Amino acid sequence: MGFFNEFPAMERTDLRDLKKGIDASFKDFSRSWGESIEAFFDPLFYFLVYFEKLLLSTPWPIIISIVAGLSYWGSRSWRLSAGAAISFLFIGYLGMWDNTMSTVALISVATFICIALGIPIGVAMSKSDRLQSTITPILDVMQTIPIFVYLLPVVMLLGIGKVPGLIAVCVYAMPPIVRLTNLGLRLVDKEILEAADAFGSNYRQRLFSVQLPLALPNIFAGVNQTIMMALAMVVIASMIGVKGLGVPVLQSIQNQYLALGMMNGLAIVALAIIFDRVSQKYGKRLQRHREGGSDV
Amino acid sequence: MSKYKIEIKNLYKIFGPNDKDMVELVANGTGKQELLDKHGHVLGLKNVNIGILANSVNVIMGLSGSGKSTLIRHINRLIEPTVGEIIVDGENVLGMNHEKIRDFRRFGASMVFQKFGLMPHRTVIENAMYGLNIQGIASVEAEKRAKHWLNRVGLSGFEDRFPAQLSGGMQQRVGLARALATDADILLMDEAFSALDPLIRADMQTILLDLQAELHKTIVFITHDLDEALRIGDDIAILRDGELIQKGTPQNIVLKPADDYVADFTKDVNRARVLTLNTLSHDTGSKEGLRLDGDLSIEQAMQQMVNSEYNLVTVMNDSTPIGQVSLSDMVGAISRPDATNSGSTTTYR
Numbered sequence: 001m002g003f004f005n006e007f008p009a010m011e012r013t014d015l016r017d018l019k020k021g022i023d024a025s026f027k028d029f030s031r032s033w034g035e036s037i038e039a040f041f042d043p044l045f046y047f048l049v050y051f052e053k054l055l056l057s058t059p060w061p062i063i064i065s066i067v068a069g070l071s072y073w074g075s076r077s078w079r080l081s082a083g084a085a086i087s088f089l090f091i092g093y094l095g096m097w098d099n100t101m102s103t104v105a106l107i108s109v110a111t112f113i114c115i116a117l118g119i120p121i122g123v124a125m126s127k128s129d130r131l132q133s134t135i136t137p138i139l140d141v142m143q144t145i146p147i148f149v150y151l152l153p154v155v156m157l158l159g160i161g162k163v164p165g166l167i168a169v170c171v172y173a174m175p176p177i178v179r180l181t182n183l184g185l186r187l188v189d190k191e192i193l194e195a196a197d198a199f200g201s202n203y204r205q206r207l208f209s210v211q212l213p214l215a216l217p218n219i220f221a222g223v224n225q226t227i228m229m230a231l232a233m234v235v236i237a238s239m240i241g242v243k244g245l246g247v248p249v250l251q252s253i254q255n256q257y258l259a260l261g262m263m264n265g266l267a268i269v270a271l272a273i274i275f276d277r278v279s280q281k282y283g284k285r286l287q288r289h290r291e292g293g294s295d296v
Numbered sequence: 297m298s299k300y301k302i303e304i305k306n307l308y309k310i311f312g313p314n315d316k317d318m319v320e321l322v323a324n325g326t327g328k329q330e331l332l333d334k335h336g337h338v339l340g341l342k343n344v345n346i347g348i349l350a351n352s353v354n355v356i357m358g359l360s361g362s363g364k365s366t367l368i369r370h371i372n373r374l375i376e377p378t379v380g381e382i383i384v385d386g387e388n389v390l391g392m393n394h395e396k397i398r399d400f401r402r403f404g405a406s407m408v409f410q411k412f413g414l415m416p417h418r419t420v421i422e423n424a425m426y427g428l429n430i431q432g433i434a435s436v437e438a439e440k441r442a443k444h445w446l447n448r449v450g451l452s453g454f455e456d457r458f459p460a461q462l463s464g465g466m467q468q469r470v471g472l473a474r475a476l477a478t479d480a481d482i483l484l485m486d487e488a489f490s491a492l493d494p495l496i497r498a499d500m501q502t503i504l505l506d507l508q509a510e511l512h513k514t515i516v517f518i519t520h521d522l523d524e525a526l527r528i529g530d531d532i533a534i535l536r537d538g539e540l541i542q543k544g545t546p547q548n549i550v551l552k553p554a555d556d557y558v559a560d561f562t563k564d565v566n567r568a569r570v571l572t573l574n575t576l577s578h579d580t581g582s583k584e585g586l587r588l589d590g591d592l593s594i595e596q597a598m599q600q601m602v603n604s605e606y607n608l609v610t611v612m613n614d615s616t617p618i619g620q621v622s623l624s625d626m627v628g629a630i631s632r633p634d635a636t637n638s639g640s641t642t643t644y645r
Contacts, residue, residue, distance in 0.1 A: 195413030198372060199427045200402030213417045
């Protein structure tokens, strides 16, 4: 009866040895490869540092003008643009300017990386069903695995700092852009693709002049989601030494500083809303051909 | 050099995983339903042999499911055949590699689609330029040519609209301009006017005929509408269940339907508009009639006769009389075929 009452698990010693073995081999791996992997990510590090310094050293009125200008360029809405400027003024007035600049730098670089990697992966996935069925479970893992589980090996390999934080953010934030690029390309009207083929388009012409433009609404939804998810990771990233709005939030959790946590948390929300509204409006503006009927 | 611009020879298309193995079964008489039930394959085209005349409008017609849209897509190889040959200007399209087939599609044959196939994110002029962009023509030149063709189909002033802002008829004019702009000899039109309402459709037919009178393209026109086929076709081929049933001039189809299927199609046709004096003309008698050109339709001839005192027509070819047609010949010819069998004794040329 013992067989049914107790699960026939592995011997405790064997299990311990297995775990130890995996740990030891990963440690060996990180000892022998850690430095070269770090070197591989160096350009990313320098880019991030450079961008952060640039934001921090630029006088605040210029930053606010740029924020307002970009918001207007993206959304063509004075209200949104004014709202963004006022939010930033508030954030600065409440003493969160430097942290906000660090966070904006991190989010921008992370979003850039996610787009640069995610769109080509999505394009490849849309071309091959086999690739799609391989990559989809990987994306599922990236989105659902507890963050600390992959944070640990990343920290073991690269130590604590900006680059591991950036990698953690990207792992979590990349899946939506990959998924939605794939989806968007697969949803493009077959008849339009046939027309493109009938006029002798080659693969590149078909992709850039027909498929990507028509998949743009979905791709934009992906970019938007990626930005939101990257912002959601700001606090986690601060745990492994990334500067920014996450740091005071973390402090407030540890020390029960209610007001500090609230302010910085709301600053993150403000960033999220600005990024979201501007990118959505911009995406819509690219789709102006969908408004049928009236004059252009 | 044959008189045909495109020759389709022994073309079979069977949809399914073992299509090649099924060809022999089909060739030996396995029907469409049997092939589907017993072997799980769908018969698309069965041993189709068609010659497409150069510089004329070749209509391929049939009901939905007859394989006509499948057939037209073989010509520019949007669909790969199971077996067969498609010879265009002496070259087998099916032997072309990717590079060559792309060039053929860019320069040799352009296409117009039933649902227009316009690119919604491009403006009218950008759509009309599409084929030229693909050909690699500089944008200033491409824009000039696209503008010219938009003007020819009556869309001047709409260049900067988006397709969604145009009516169906206007959208298809953009489709036509896009196809004409590439300057290809062959124009493939897949039910191009079927999605349009009757008045607009007649309009588009007129535009096409006017353009054709000047351009002399080799047009392959797919339709399920016999009136349309008779109006624009120089030559009509009728498909049923993937098989070619009959091919001939519009008059031929109407006067001598190959079987009941075709007869059924043609019974409601306005025969007075399709048949010409040439078809009815028989040996000259001694009597002198109203002198009319042989290319006139019976409808037109009757109108002329009403305004004169004649009840006989002397059919003219240029200025020589080639035969005559009496009023009763005409009445006999425009009555339905089941009625003519027992009635008129006229023998048609």
